[in-house]
Amino acid sequence: MKNNLKSLFALALSCVLFSCTNNDPASTSANTTALNSSYEVVSAAALPSTISSYIASKYAGSTTTEVNLNSDGSYVTYVSLAPGTTSKTSIVIIKLKFTAKGALVSTKTDTTVAIADLLPAIKTYIETNYVGATTVAAHSESDGSFDVFIKAADGSKIKLEFTADGTFVSAHVFKLHGNHNHNHGDHQTPVAIADLAASITTYISTTYTGATITSAHKESDGSFDVLITTAAGANLNLNFSAAGDFVSVSSNGNNHSNHETSIEITSLLADITTYITTNYAGATITSAEKDWNGGFEVHITTAAGVRLELNFSSIGAFVVGSDSNNNHGPEMMAVIVKDLIANIKTYITTNYPGAIITEAHLESDGSYDIYITKTSGTKLKLSFTIAGLFVSVKNS
Structure with a gap:
């Protein structure tokens, strides 16, 4: 139960650390507004005393789980209510917004939303304006609006806000090392x-x-x-x-929270360890980390001595696996053959009986390149869409 609560808690937050970048994500639509702000995650110690005192008084026994420092000086604070104030099957996260002076602006309750259950308007907006982006997590707020967290094709981490009917409102880029609007030169x-x-x-x-x-x-x-x-x-x-x-x-130095945290292997969710023991019999888990999106990166060495990195969501659901030793550039990632989506494997076994999948790549736009060797020895490269639909074939 403890691990399940932790996983629900992590998924409810989901707005965690994004890698350092000062580049706005590319947009293909004229309807997309420019990123109107940036924010960084800081430690609770960076909160003004007026805010920390308010939280301690209003939500006695609660835990401040995340603090966002916005570029305009305002704060967004996520508070997990104390045990006993919510039902046993859910974790309630209160989202508090404060001005730079510590005055409360708004209070909302966040509820986790499955990515598959997002409104079609939201999905379409992301697919159109952030081609190749991956939707990482989402939650709805007490007023019905949505916060959706995505990782753009260029690696930027962005929070998108939508109204209750799925209309786009704003976008905020996450900056790990501060909200600076200029680069420091040598002429300070x-x-x-x-x-x-x-x-x-x-x-x-x-x-x-x-x-x-x-x-x-x-x-x-x-x-x-x-x-x-x-x-x-x-x-x-x-x-x-x-x-x-x-x-x-922006936070200066020691107030930053780390974007990736090492965790004890023994604290991994049961779903994760079960997946590994089931799919990689005899493998050894060598290390594990809590990622920027609340998910997990688990490094294993298989019984055959192959080192792999497995990625799981914040609730322990398998996402993707890759070869820890691959030398591919940022535009592609090696994918473990056994973890390919069913549509691709079915297509290959149906159209190329007896063929061996020798290599698979996940491209930056979400599509797949699959290399196979037919029973005749002919080597082919097959391309598939992000959904696993066949696109083309050519000799490799």
Whole structure:
């Protein structure tokens, strides 16, 4: 039961760490709005005391499971209610939004939604505007709206927001190392704190009461980076324009949460270990990690000595397997032959009786390239869609 609760809890969150990128995902539709904000996951210690005090008072015994620091300085905090306040079969996650000053903006209850159950309008929007993207997780909120987390074909991790009827609202890119809107160059000039524009110091004293300005730099484009330590002890990097207007805030160094966490093999969900013992008899689990999307990466060595990486969802459902030693570029990933979708294997056994599948690749757009050797010795390359529908064949 403990592991099941953990898995439900992880799936309900799902909005976890995304790899560092400052590139907006490509879009093929004119209806797609630009990414209007970015956010990063920070530790609970980075929360202003007004927020942490509110949570402790309002939700006694609860656990703050994730904190998102938005580029505008606001916070989104996910709170898991204390045991006994919910039914035994569900985990309730409360999503709280606060301003930079710690004022509560909204409260919503998140409910996990199976990807297969998403509205057709949402699926169509993602397929059209993020070609090759993988939908990682989704949940609905108490007002009926949806948050959908995807991994774009270029590796970007994005949270998409939709209304209750599936209408697109906004997109937010996840940035692991901060919400900076510019790159640091080699021409940073130290600025005396006393020489900072009044608009900058006023913004800081008003928004971050009790904070200490520790250093400031002027960038080559005239903008300013100001490092502060809040009253709660969090280190933040505030970005201001050359005119002294606030631009964005990001966590500075020690407030970041790691995007991938090693876990004990003994703490793996029963569904995961059962899958491995059933499908890879005699294999040894060598290591395991909790991934950015709440899922699991499990590394095993088979009885034949082959090292594999198996990926599972946050509830322990198998997703995909790959050869840990493959040298393929980021545009493709080797796929374990035995884990190919049924449509592909059925097509091959029906149309090429006795053929041997020698290699399989999952392309960045979700399609498959399968290499087979016929009984005559002829080698072929078969291409299939993401759904396993046959596309083409040619000699390899």
